[in-house]
Amino acid sequence: MSSSVAGTVSPTRQALRLVRRDRSARAGVVIVGLLILIAVAAPLPAVPERADRRAQ
Known part of the structure; x- marks a missing residue:
């Protein structure tokens, strides 16, 4: 995992996950x-x- 604390998700990954799941996003x-x-x-x-x- 790239984050320093196991189980945390970066805001960028959270945003990308939302964009992939949500049609309006x-x-x-x-x-x-x-x-x-x-x-x-x-x-x-x-x-x-x-x-x-x-x-001219």
Whole structure:
């Protein structure tokens, strides 16, 4: 076991166990993941527009 005290479970393992078991927790993880993906990808379409304006 990786924990220092036998029988204890780390908060990370508890959260992962909840996500695996609970259907609404899985849905929440998917929604948060999609929002993060959208936030990361949002600036990408704007980059070529800025480059085009500088060239003119």
